[in-house]
Amino acid sequence: MGISFRQIDTISSGIKEDCEAIISMFKEFIVYQMLDTDKVVDLKELQDIGFDEQCSVFRLLVAENSADKQIVGFILYYTKYSLISGKGIWMDDLYVSQQCRGSGMGRALMSALAKQAANKSYDYIDWRCLSWNTSALSFYKHMGSINISETYGIYNHKFALFGAEGLRLVADNYADNSIFTVRKYRTEDWHELNQLFNNCLKYEKQEIDRSKPLEMHEFNEQLDIGLFRVFVAQLKDNNNKSLIGFVLFYQNYWLNIGKGVWIEHMYVEDEYKNLDVSDMLMTAVAKHTVQHSGLTMGWAYTEYMKQFVDSCRQLCANYLRDNSNSHLFHLNNHHLIQLINLDN
Structure with missing residues (x-):
């Protein structure tokens, strides 16, 4: 009964x-x-x-x-x-x-x-x-x-890397690049980053009410309390240190795996897509996850992720799962x- x-x-x-x-x-x-x-x-x-x-x-x-x-x-x-x-x-x-x-x-x-x-x-x-x-x-x-x-x-295909070993294999694949560097977001990046945000939303074909623009102080407050994290890709040229991409992610938790991160947005400017920028941004997140004892890293697949997914299939196929039936x-x-x- x-x-x-x-x-x-x-x-x-x-x-x-x-x-x-x-x-x-x-x-x-x-x-x-x-x-x-x-x-x-x-x-x-x-x-x-x-x-x-x-x-x-x-x-x-x-x-x-x-x-x-x-x-x-x-x-x-x-x-x-x-x-x-x-x-x-x-x-x-x-x-x-x-x-x-x-x-x-x-x-x-x-x-x-x-x-x-x-x-x-x-x-x-x-x-x-x-x-x-x-x-x-x-x-x-x-x-x-x-x-x-x-x-x-x-x-969207929902991919995830499971397990500390799989994450370490990806994190250890991180390498310096002579053209750009990947680092944490800084407050002085705001105006450039906000333009990348707008470009990202256009790419994702998302319509958003721009009568209420994203405010720098609110964004930075949420970042400071740890609601999310942002890494940026920046050119190394002394005459051009523009931001060319970013990844935004936050902590998550799965009862069958444990603590990890979810990548909500990742974007690279069109003219730099062939420079492994997306690969290095994603790899930086994997490194961050390992450093903070995370056990999983998930994301919804876009064309920017293709190279990274291919790399994961070569490095650690046993730890990569495609969960697209939802x-x-x-x-x-x-x-x-x-x-x-x-x-x-």
Whole structure:
């Protein structure tokens, strides 16, 4: 017999003591999603990375059954940043125990997440759903979210490098270039970088309301608190030290792998595409990930990534995965408010 949502009266932020139950539920999730892995992070790692007072990589929402105080549903999420939408939330996992499906718990968890986004002045929630999971696709559609993949035809290949060894093989491939250098963004780069941002959005064929331009102080504030990182490629010529490319990325977390990074944007000016700029930008991110004990590096494929993907196939094919069987979903500010109001 199923459980009605009236019996599940507590949705709250996860605490360290919930981690054991989360790992147990994620093992159910692996079976349900038919994932090609049986690996799950260990308990101490989940507790240390999720509940570090100085730098927590992710957050949890948990649903508890009031009858026996057992956790029967959860969401794992973290903050993200996009040049298109600004700061928001990435929902990496939403899972409800089998006996509680159809009880309204999934919507209640999503509503709680929408409230978290609103409280932090985030404007959207993004996530992916596997293409075969028709019940979940229908659930998200009826909730008012936008299926970006269907609406805009965006079915990007999602690549990832898994494991410390694969990342090290790529990071060790980094080499100095006589024409350009790759380094961290500096405040004085802003005006040039902002022009590269505009060019990147044109390349990605993204329309954005330029009546509200990206402000330098806001961008730098988000960078300073660690919401994301930016590396730039700069020419070495004494007469021309222009920026010719950039990569923007942020921390993420996967329960079957652990801590890593996601590359949100990468762009190189057309006239420099043949100089291995994209390769070196991506390799710099791999090096950064290794230095910060990350275990995975993911990105959505564009033509700029082709050379890097080819390099990875030569260097560490066993550590490269193509995960392209999913739909991308988006809840904007308007739909977040609707979802919150529906649950009140």
